[in-house]
Each structure stands twice: as C-alpha cells, then as structure tokens.
Amino acid sequence: MIQTPSYVSLDLLADICWIPLVQGVLETGAPILGLDQGKTIRLALAAEEFILHLSRTSPGARLNMTLTREASRVSVLFRFESSSDDLWAMNLTAEGEISRDLDLGMDHMGLLLVSRVVDSFSITLNRRTVDITLYQNITYPEIEKAIDPDQSPEGTLSAHSFCEPAEISHACARVMACYPETLYPEAFKTPGEIIDRIAGKEFFAGLVKDEAGTIAGMICWEIPSRQTVEFYGPYLFSDNPKDTARLLIDLLVTSVARTPAITLYSRMATRDLPKGDFEPLARLTLRQFNGKIEKKTLWFRHLKEDTGCSVWAHPNLADFLKKTYKNLFLMRTIREYKSQGEIRPHRSLLGTRLEATRKEATLWPMLDGADIHENICRHIKLLTDEQYTNIFFTIDLSAGWQAALGGILIQTGFLPAYVLPYAGQSDKVIYQYVDPDA
Amino acid sequence: MSILMLDKLVPEHIQNFEPYFPSKPDTVLMSLFGVETLYRLNNNENALGPPPGVHRVIDDFVPDMVPVYPNGDCFFLKEKLAFKFNKSPDQFLVGNGSCEVISSVIKAFCMKGDNIITADKTFAVYEWVARFSGVEVKLIPLKDFRFDPDAMLDAMDEMTKIIFICNPNNPTGTYWDMDTMTRFLKAVDQRCIVVIDEAYFEYVDKKDYPDAMQLMETFSNVVAFRTFSKMYALAALRIGYLCSSPDVVDMVRRTHIVYSVNTPAQQAAAAAITDDTDFIAATRKMVKDARDLLCPFFDDLGLSYLSGQGNYIMVRTPISDTLLYRMLMKQGIMVRTMTGFRFPNWIRISLVQQPVMTAFVNAFQEVISSVSD
Ligand SMILES: Cc1ncc(COP(=O)(O)O)c(C=O)c1O
Numbered sequence: 001m002i003q004t005p006s007y008v009s010l011d012l013l014a015d016i017c018w019i020p021l022v023q024g025v026l027e028t029g030a031p032i033l034g035l036d037q038g039k040t041i042r043l044a045l046a047a048e049e050f051i052l053h054l055s056r057t058s059p060g061a062r063l064n065m066t067l068t069r070e071a072s073r074v075s076v077l078f079r080f081e082s083s084s085d086d087l088w089a090m091n092l093t094a095e096g097e098i099s100r101d102l103d104l105g106m107d108h109m110g111l112l113l114v115s116r117v118v119d120s121f122s123i124t125l126n127r128r129t130v131d132i133t134l135y136q137n138i139t140y141p142e143i144e145k146a147i148d149p150d151q152s153p154e155g156t157l158s159a160h161s162f163c164e165p166a167e168i169s170h171a172c173a174r175v176m177a178c179y180p181e182t183l184y185p186e187a188f189k190t191p192g193e194i195i196d197r198i199a200g201k202e203f204f205a206g207l208v209k210d211e212a213g214t215i216a217g218m219i220c221w222e223i224p225s226r227q228t229v230e231f232y233g234p235y236l237f238s239d240n241p242k243d244t245a246r247l248l249i250d251l252l253v254t255s256v257a258r259t260p261a262i263t264l265y266s267r268m269a270t271r272d273l274p275k276g277d278f279e280p281l282a283r284l285t286l287r288q289f290n291g292k293i294e295k296k297t298l299w300f301r302h303l304k305e306d307t308g309c310s311v312w313a314h315p316n317l318a319d320f321l322k323k324t325y326k327n328l329f330l331m332r333t334i335r336e337y338k339s340q341g342e343i344r345p346h347r348s349l350l351g352t353r354l355e356a357t358r359k360e361a362t363l364w365p366m367l368d369g370a371d372i373h374e375n376i377c378r379h380i381k382l383l384t385d386e387q388y389t390n391i392f393f394t395i396d397l398s399a400g401w402q403a404a405l406g407g408i409l410i411q412t413g414f415l416p417a418y419v420l421p422y423a424g425q426s427d428k429v430i431y432q433y434v435d436p437d438a
Numbered sequence: 439m440s441i442l443m444l445d446k447l448v449p450e451h452i453q454n455f456e457p458y459f460p461s462k463p464d465t466v467l468m469s470l471f472g473v474e475t476l477y478r479l480n481n482n483e484n485a486l487g488p489p490p491g492v493h494r495v496i497d498d499f500v501p502d503m504v505p506v507y508p509n510g511d512c513f514f515l516k517e518k519l520a521f522k523f524n525k526s527p528d529q530f531l532v533g534n535g536s537c538e539v540i541s542s543v544i545k546a547f548c549m550k551g552d553n554i555i556t557a558d559k560t561f562a563v564y565e566w567v568a569r570f571s572g573v574e575v576k577l578i579p580l581k582d583f584r585f586d587p588d589a590m591l592d593a594m595d596e597m598t599k600i601i602f603i604c605n606p607n608n609p610t611g612t613y614w615d616m617d618t619m620t621r622f623l624k625a626v627d628q629r630c631i632v633v634i635d636e637a638y639f640e641y642v643d644k645k646d647y648p649d650a651m652q653l654m655e656t657f658s659n660v661v662a663f664r665t666f667s668k669m670y671a672l673a674a675l676r677i678g679y680l681c682s683s684p685d686v687v688d689m690v691r692r693t694h695i696v697y698s699v700n701t702p703a704q705q706a707a708a709a710a711i712t713d714d715t716d717f718i719a720a721t722r723k724m725v726k727d728a729r730d731l732l733c734p735f736f737d738d739l740g741l742s743y744l745s746g747q748g749n750y751i752m753v754r755t756p757i758s759d760t761l762l763y764r765m766l767m768k769q770g771i772m773v774r775t776m777t778g779f780r781f782p783n784w785i786r787i788s789l790v791q792q793p794v795m796t797a798f799v800n801a802f803q804e805v806i807s808s809v810s811d
Contacts (some may be wrong), residue, residue, distance in 0.1 A: 064443075079443075223654075249782075250782055253777060253780075253782040254558075254780040254782065255560065257778055257779075257780050258456070258562065258778060258779045258780070259456055261454040276756055276757050276758070276783075277757075277758055277782070278758065279758070279761060301761070302758070302759060302760035302761070302764075303760065303777050303778070304760065304775070304778060305461065305760060305763050305774075305775050306760065306763075306764055307461055307462045307467055307470070307767075308462075308467070308470035308471065329469050329761065329764040329765055329768065330764065331470045331472075331767070333625070333664045343526070354704065419709070436462070
C-alpha cells in the first residue's frame with residue numbers, strides 16, 4: 001500500500017548533465033508511488049524538457065525537485081529562485097522567443113511541451129521562488145450509472161461525514177444516474193479517485209442516510225484556495241427526498257465553518273439547493289467541447305462576517321464592481337488605478353491552469369511587464385489553437401498592478417464575468433474570453 | 439543559499455490551523471458601511487458599563503504608575519476573590535482574560551496523543567487552543583441544544599485529560615442543572631479535569647443552577663472559569679480567572695505566564711466585586727426587559743429562537759446569517775453570525791438597553807421585509 005504523503009527529493013543545478021539522474025529518479029520512483037508505465041515515461045519526458053528549458057534560460061540555477069505521491073496523482077515539483085529578469089521564460093508561450101533568442105529553431109518546446117505531455121501543470125510564484133509542478137493522475141477504472149428504482153427514504157434521516165468507500169462509490173453511480181454530466185465532477189465516473197482524495201483530505205463528502213442505511217443524497221466539496229470552499233451538489237436520489245437537501249447543506253456548512261474559508265461557492269450546484277441559504281453570484285455561459293452552450297448559475301454564501309475591504313479597480317471595471325457589490329451587499333472601498341506610464345519590467349509572466357477534458361483554461365498575471373498585452377494575445381492564440389473554448393483570466397483586486405490590467409483585458413477580448421469574494425488576498429474578478437469568431 | 443521549505447519546518451497542526459482574525463475597529467467599520475452610529479450586539483458586552491467603584495480606579499490611574507510592573511501574581515485581587523468566595527488565595531489563577539487560562543490549563547494537562555472533550559456548538563476557544571497545541575479534540579453534538587452528558591461520558595477514554603463544559607452555554611443559553619452536573623461529575627469519577635466555564639455566571643438567576651465553586655469542594659477535579667468581561671464590563675482590560683483545588687492550581691500555575699495581567703485590570707477587578715449587588719440587579723433587569731421585547735417580536739415573525747440564560751438570545755433567520763449581518767450593518771447594527779458556532783443561519787444578539795433593542799427590532803423588521811418582497 002502507498003503511504004501518503006511519500007516523496008523523494010533531490011537538490012541539483014540546472015544543467016543538462018543531470019538529466020539522466022532526474023530521469024532515473026522519476027522512472028524508478030514514480031512506479032513505486034503507483035504511476036503506470038506509460039504515464040511514468042511521459043512524466044520523465046516532461047521533466048527532461050523542463051531541465052533542458054531551465055538550463056537554457058537560467059543555466060546553473062539551484063533547484064529542488066520533489067517527486068510526491070498525492071492522494072490520486074503523482075506530482076513533480078521544481079522549486080528554484082529566479083531573478084525577475086528571467087522569470088518571463090516560465091510563460092507557457094515562451095518557447096518562440098527563446099528559440100528566436102537562442103537561435104534554436106523548433107527543437108526548443110519548453111513549457112508548452114511539458115504542459116502537453118502531463119495531465120496538468122501549474123506555476124506559482126512566491127516573491128522570487130518559482131514552483132513549477134507537473135501532475136500525472138493515477139488511472140482508475142470507470143463505473144456505470146446505478147439506475148436503481150426510486151426508493152423514498154424511511155424514518156429519520158441523518159447526515160454523515162465519515163463514509164465507507166463502497167458508499168461513496170455507490171453514491172457517485174447514483175449521481176451519474178440522476179444528474180446531467182455538467183452538474184458533477186468528471187472524477188465521479190472513477191470513484192476510486194474520489195475515495196483516495198477523500199482519504200488524503202483533499203476532497204470531502206457527506207451523505208444523508210435513512211434509518212435502514214439507504215443513501216438518500218450526497219454533497220461534496222474541496223478547498224481550492226485558503227479562503228474559499230467549492231462544493232458540488234446537493235445530490236438527491238429520490239423523488240421524495242424529505243429534508244435531505246437541508247441536512248446535506250447543514251453538514252457542509254458546519255464542516256467548513258471553523259476553517260479559514262470565508263466564501264463557500266459552487267459552479268455545480270443543483271436546483272435542490274435550499275432557498276434562502278445562498279446568494280446568486282453570476283450566470284455563466286460555457287461552451288462544451290461538442291459545441292453545446294451551457295448556462296450555469298454560480299451560488300455563494302459567506303461563512304464569516306464580511307467586514308469589508310478595499311479593492312483596486314481599473315476605471316473601466318468600476319461600474320461593474322459597484323453594481324456587483326451593491327447587489328451582494330458587500331462593502332468595498334473601490335480605489336481606481338490605471339497605469340501611469342511608470343517604468344515597468346520588460347517582460348511579463350502569466351500563470352496558466354489547464355483542464356484539458358473540460359477545455360477550460362485559466363490565466364492569471366504573475367509578473368507585470370511592458371509586453372503584457374502581447375503576452376496575453378500570444379496565450380489566447382495558443383489556447384484557441386489548442387481548442388480551449390472556455391478561457392478565463394483572474395485578477396486579484398488587492399494588487400493595484402493587476403487591477404490596472406483591466407484596460408488591456410478588454411482590448412484583448414475579455415469581459416468581466418463575476419467577482420469571487422476573498423478568492424485571493426481580497427476579491428478576485430474573473431474575466432471570460434469572448435471569442436470573436438465563435 | 440538553499441531554499442527555505444517552510445512546509446517541512448512547521449508542524450502539520452500549525453499549518454492546518456486557522457488564525458482568528460478579529461473584527462475591524464468600530465470607526466473603520468462605520469466608514470466602510472457608511473453609518474454614523476454602530477450598536478454592538480455581537481460580543482455580549484454589558485452596555486451599562488462597569489460598576490461605580492471601577493470608575494474611581496480608572497480615574498485614579500496616573501501616568502506615574504505606568505513604569506512599574508504590575509504585581510506578577512495578582513496578590514490583592516486573589517485575596518479579594520478568596521474572601522468573597524470563601525476560599526484560599528492559592529486556589530485562584532488570574533489571566534489576561536479567561537481565554538488565557540484556557541491555554542494554561544491545556545498546556546498543563548495535555549500532550550500529543552491526549553484529547554479533550556467539548557461540544558461542537560459552543561465557545562470556540564477550547565477547541566482552537568487544543569488544536570494549535572496539537573491535542574485531539576472530541577466534539578460531541580449538542581442534544582436539544584444542550585451539552586449531552588451521556589455522549590460526553592461515552593467519548594471519554596484513557597487519553598482524555600480535560601472536559602470543557604460551558605455552563606450556561608454560549609450561544610444556546612442552555613445549562614445543566616445541579617442534578618445533571620453532579621451525576622456527570624460522579625460518573626467522571628476523577629478520571630480527568632472537568633472545566634466548568636461560568637463566563638455568564640452572574641446573569642443566571644435559577645435555583646437549580648450549580649455553582650462550580652461549591653462543587654469543587656466535593657469534586658477536586660473541577661476547575662471553574664469566570665471572567666470580568668461579561669457582567670462586570672471590563673472587557674477592554676482583559677481579565678478573567680480560574681478557581682480550583684490548590685493542587686490543581688499548583689500544576690496549572692507552572693504553565694501560566696506571570697505578569698500577564700496589568701495593574702488597572704487587577705485594581706478594577708478588585709473594585710468590581712466589592713459591593714456588586716445593586717449593579718448585578720440593574721444589569722439583570724436590563725437583560726430581562728430586552729428579552730421581553732425580543733421574544734414576542736420573533737414570535738410575531740414566526741421565527742424560532744433560543745432564549746435561555748446569559749445576556750444574549752439566538753434566532754434562526756430566513757436568509758443566510760452572513761447576508762443578514764451585512765444588511766444589518768448597513769443600518770448600524772452589529773450582531774454575531776452563528777455559522778462559526780456551527781449554527782448556520784442563526785444570529786446571536788446581545789441583550790442591552792431598550793432604545794438600542796428598539797433600533798435592532800426596526801432594522802431587523804426592515805431587512806426581513808425587504809428580502810421577502
Ligand atoms: C463562554 C465564554 N468563555 C470565555 C469567554 C472569554 O472571556 P475573556 O474575555 O475573559 O477572555 C467568553 C467570551 O465571549 C465566553 O463567552
């Protein structure tokens with residue numbers, strides 16, 4: 001059995017001479033941590049490409065590589081320090097410029113190749129420390145929907161936050177039978193993954209059962225950032241659910257009430273959400289891979305008293321924010337700011353999170369730079385070429401320089417979609433790309 | 439230079455702990471919410487202010503006294519407490535608020551692997567301190583809004599070091615009567631420490647309400663907590679204390695920071711408990727009048743509420759408590775949301791003077807009508 005967390009860690013310098021060592025560690029280590037052979041090879045390939053990339057853009061940089069078994073995936077974290085002049089090279093789109101700068105032609109694919117080879121990949125920046133993490137998901141078997149005859153819950157219902165793996169698996173199969181795919185996470189189809197993530201405390205589930213132990217409903221949640229909790233459901237498995245939804249929501253809220261979270265929200269709430277408990281945050285239009293348009297209401301509630309804060313905003317966002325904050329009764333001091341022609345670093349850096357199956361990409365600014373307009377355009381081109389149909393750009397309104405991007409975002413085809421309170425240091429605004437050709 | 443890996447240095451229970459972020463100062467809140475007055479109904483403070491003796495102590499505190507350390511052990515105050523409660527001074531330990539003594543007790547009795555038992559829906563600090571000290575917390579669900587003695591006894595094991603009972607409970611206002619408490623203490627049978635937090639002791643006017651200071655004469659594992667923040671209105675000075683058998687206090691003293699209680703707090707506390715009968719009666723009357731106004735009001739609106747002991751009342755709201763909070767703040771009324779106490783969609787309101795209660799009633803009425811439109 002794999003004990004989580006288990007990891008292997010290596011300190012090295014960014015130099016191609018270490019590539020065989022890195023490959024050796026990954027090729028022997030990842031299978032021990034539960035990754036299959038195909039995925040291991042791809043992971044080793046991505047790591048090789050990354051070291052190559054770093055040895056060209058920051059030769060000799062000190063670097064820590066940590067291979068870890070997380071609940072349902074294996075990750076490789078590369079942590080290193082970079083001078084702000086070199087960070088631009090971590091852009092997903094940097095390969096063109098590097099190839100041009102170094103005259104390497106097509107052989108330098110850098111992070112783009114890395115992102116294509118692994119299941120997902122993320123970049124975060126904490127002052128000058130860069131974390132690049134490559135993820136490969138463990139492969140789990142898919143299950144069938146459980147089309148049970150409708151069974152009304154009998155007697156007193158009770159909510160449970162400790163659930164048997166078999167119950168979770170069955171509940172996932174019931175969700176698949178009772179709800180459309182757009183209303184539950186993809187991983188419900190492979191409940192082994194859900195069970196492992198629950199055991200690893202990355203994902204959480206609550207069930208309501210009747211006196212006979214029949215499962216009447218399920219709710220799930222996870223913690224995407226320190227101050228937010230995202231939930232899925234409530235899922236009810238009978239036409240006569242009694243107060244199952246109420247019990248599920250109360251279980252969810254009381255479970256997260258004493259965590260750091262302030263905002264509880266859902267992009268996959270079902271219509272069984274009890275009235276009055278949540279506030280509508282936005283109505284989103286998403287484009288599925290098959291071209292179908294899907295409309296979704298986002299719901300939220302606070303878990304703590306919101307005593308207000310100040311946010312920065314580009315003047316062209318101020319009206320949107322004022323209207324949103326008024327509707328939500330959120331007290332914010334909006335401070336307008338746009339670039340004042342000050343000297344900026346030469347090159348910017350954007351973070352990227354890709355959800356290949358849902359064709360969803362999220363960008364965010366990590367470093368400002370004079371080239372940010374072109375950089376955003378390059379990312380949009382790359383993502384649309386790769387068939388990403390839902391492209392979001394998030395900015396944290398606690399940072400004036402991020403808010404100042406409001407002008408450029410509109411020029412590059414983004415529109416503000418919604419505000420997610422306290423999703424960053426303060427509120428985040430999520431912009432959505434409107435494809436002029438769609 | 440190597441890279442700092444904080445996640446490998448910091449213990450997991452600290453990484454996972456949520457630091458408590460206190461509310462902003464009133465002036466900042468007033469400017470954010472655009473209001474000119476702000477009524478504080480969120481912290482169960484005594485709006486009448488401290489007893490008259492305290493005013494004199496505060497007025498007499500002159501800058502010349504500032505350079506001198508306070509008495510490190512609250513010498514005079516402990517003598518006063520001992521006299522008032524017919525105990526010896528070494529049975530008391532005074533802290534910077536009773537929150538400080540919660541921490542001292544947990545440090546004195548618990549180490550990694552031990553556990554404490556309390557309720558899921560009660561004052562949060564017992565749970566917090568245990569968690570950030572790496573001690574397991576067993577949270578027992580309330581039964582009919584009360585601490586559940588049988589379930590707490592069932593949860594006890596050989597690693598249980600302390601049971602915290604909030605009597606009366608904040609926020610439900612329920613309490614264990616003498617009979618329930620003694621049966622419980624007998625069943626615990628000295629296997630662990632039983633803390634009885636009596637923060638709202640002076641508000642309770644019930645014949646069957648047990649007094650932990652008396653119980654400890656029979657059960658030497660009982661530790662009573664009292665505070666000067668509630669009835670005596672000294673919240674800004676931060677002072678509270680525990681009382682127990684001398685042997686227990688001797689152990690807790692070892693983990694307790696000396697000099698943590700400042701001079702004006704010690705003097706004001708001593709003044710507050712001198713001749714407090716009229717003051718307590720006046721405060722209780724204020725609380726009763728406020729209760730008599732709110733209960734029929736909530737009845738008329740058809741809302742469930744819990745009105746028990748203490749200077750507060752809880753009501754179930756038709757919208758989320760956190761949204762209601764924001765809407766009431768816009769009207770200059772600050773209540774306590776109860777989600778953090780694991781009562782989603784309830785608020786707790788401190789019971790204060792009539793004009794303020796009337797302002798609350800009006801604001802609440804307006805907000806509820808606006809959302810039901
Ligand atoms: C039950 C209970 N115990 C203890 C305290 C803390 O009091 P102090 O101000 O003495 O730290 C409070 C304050 O709200 C309380 O409600």
